[in-house]
Amino acid sequence: MTLECHSDHCITCADEGTPMTVLRIDEDRMLALCADDEGEKSSIEIALVDVRAGDSVLVHAGVALTRLDAGSADLGGAQPR
């Protein structure tokens, strides 16, 4: 096991957030199986957000903090493609 964080971010320093897709939900335990962009799966706590399979969520330290909404990107005059 490596002692470094996988990504080039430090998890602790917090402000790391990974977009993940919800694959399956265990309602009883408030956990969801989620996959990141590279397909790596992990169990994510979903007590803080209402999600359904297929939703994108922002995950920090094993917890989905918010649901990602593709429609709300706004850079003023400069628009992302």
Added chain:
Amino acid sequence: MRFVDEFRDAQLGQVLATEILGAVEAGRHYKVMEVCGGHTHSIYKYGVDDLLPANVELVHGPGCPVCVIPMGRVDDGIAIAEEPGVIFTCFGDMMRVPGSRGSLLEAKARGADIRMVYSPLDALRIAKQNPEREVVFFAIGFETTAPSTALTVKRARAEGVRNFSCMCNHVTIVPPLRALLDSPDLRLDGFIGPGHVSTVVGARPFEFIPADYGKPVVIAGFEPLDILHAIRMILAQLSDGRCEVENQYKRVVPWEGNPRALEAMAEVFELRPHFEWRGLGFISQSGLKLSDAYAEQDAELRFSVPGVRVADPKACQCGEVLKGVIKPWECKVFGTACTPERPIGTCMVSSEGACAAYYNFGRFAREKEVV
């Protein structure tokens, strides 16, 4: 990657950089603090700094929890980790932070069972797999990470996992910002607000900055275009004579934050009267501990900890770096005695630390064109 790649577009970056150049007043020097270590990391990783005119200076704030943990807390963690039968768990970067008797990594080398986890849930899993052992999670982080700890502590209780406890080092972002704003040696024009902390606390807690100190705040995402956009928004406020809290990161940050996360935190934690910050000293009501209702899961009550305050190493100037008074490369030991491999100061430990960001991405003093 969706939600990410579109905010790294180089052409749009140039558009924003040109707009920033057009927004600065000739002869005026702008000092903008990015509060969060995640922003510092992105700024140097993507070269955002190189797109800015020389009179827009970015000052790196205290928003890296690893960087602000004092040595005494590391010593306390090691004392618990060295108790017989304990499995001590923490995030990766925390393991290399030096205490007065070395780091958690060195304690592990001496035989302590210290394991890296990616979330408190991982630590809880280890507790369930090892019911005969005491499993302690070293909780650290701002309001982004605190809900994760709160939910895990609640889950441990709900599932009857009695061998799991938590050494709480969570801190809150507003008190150090107020301390910085009250600091006489720092003149700032505006703040890039912390994106993911705001996902939890919302934008409202930052309203004191324009209201009491007359400075603009723009909560920003972590991609290069987010940061450039936030700087442009701050400059627009300054040139319009406005100061308010604006949310650049609307795709993630709701104005009111996440009420469920705040509720979980309020149930599980309470404010400490004061907490020591490396380089900033004691700041009142800036740290969290487990509330009385969850005291039985408090590792500091379950085990004896030395609780001794340890002064920072004399050569280390992390305090000045954290306050933005000096740039990392101006520290006496930067890149010589203090490197990411053998850090003296915490700012060199975490990849989000200002010193590590400068060191890893080769950012030293450079001449830039002044507008």
